[in-house]
Amino acid sequence: MNKIALTACLIWVLAMMISSCAPDKAGQQNYIQYTGKTMGTTYSVKLKSVGEDLQPGINKALEDVNMALSTYIPESLISRYNQSGRLDIKIDALAKHFDKNMNASLEIYEGSQGAFDPTVGPLINAWGFGWEGRQPMPPSKEVVDSLLNLVGMSGLIYHTTGDSLHLKAAKPGMQLDFSAIAKGYGVDVVAELLEGQGVGDYFVEIGGEVRTKGMNPLGQEWIVGVSTPDEKSPPTAFYTKVTLSGQSMATSGNYRNYYLVEGQKVWHTIDPLTGYPEQNPMLSASIVHDNCMEADAIATACLVMGAEKCIEFVKSKDAAAYLIVNDGEDGMRVVKTGFDKYLINQ
DSSP states (O other), rough: OOOOOGGGGGGEEOOOOOOSTTTSSGGGEEEEEEEEEEEEEEEEEEEEEEESOHHHHHHHHHHHHHHHHHHTTTTTTTHHHHSSSSSEOOOOHHHHHHHHHHHHHHHHHTTTSSSSGGGGGHHHTTTTOOOOOOSSSSHHHHHHHHHHHHOOOEEEEEEEEEEEEEEEESSOOOOOOOOOTTTHHHHHHHHHHHTTTTTSSSEEEEEEEEEEEOTTSSSSSSEEEEOSSSSSSTTTEEEEEEEEOOOOEEESSSSSSEEEEEEEEEESOOOOTTTBBOOEEEEEEEESSSSHHHHHHHHHHHHHHHHHHHHHHHHHOOOEEEEEEEOGGGGOOOOOOSSSGGSSSS
């Protein structure tokens, strides 16, 4: 999406992730950092050097992901589908990226009972949070009801046969938006590229979504912070800190990305089941999983599902969750499952 991802405000690398080549810390000179822009946000990669420049490969891999999944590139595979309602292509590197996101999305769509649904794209656009840009006013009930007829991954006809990929919308106007899973997927693509080059210690981050392996320059597990979910707090105000090595973490929140209409906040998380911005009291959901693509999608589903349903869903996905919930007059409370082993300060 053509904006800095909300999750970039929620997860930040802490001070322990200091820059490479500091001469007063033994071994840190072996770590290097690459940074750049991708997917409407930024990426940061820290790794223990294997003696060659890996950034050109990282950039090329992320360019390929964008050419498959970005709704802001008219020639991308997803844009070609959104423009015509169908996609019939040979399976190449770009098609494989598309296929992995489709299959993962279908699985999480079914497991979350529709709380995660990339076909919600037309509604996201109607509410002003999609690739078409901000709308001057929220859509009418008639518009919402009409667009709800286009939502539901079960309405897509999708299959691969031999060396071909085929996607067709059952109804004209059905569109896809992988923004709730693509950054996590991009993190996985970069991480797998690094591992293929023999990198054993790394930290990969795109727009706040993270995957780790091995140790940081200080010989410790990587440390990540979850920002306090308060729009008045700076992103560096941490609500809690976690240590990760060999896991991914993604956070989605519902407190910074909004606009005001007659003094009322219109939040960016659109419930695919109702067509309206989600109003449950969950402020942020942080998910730890083996891969970042699933962590990213699960975190989005949790914002729609609410705490109780989310916890059961997270358990079914062998993931861990740290949910910060608005507790009314009493402030914030935490609901979590499987997360204690990652927490620094419980």
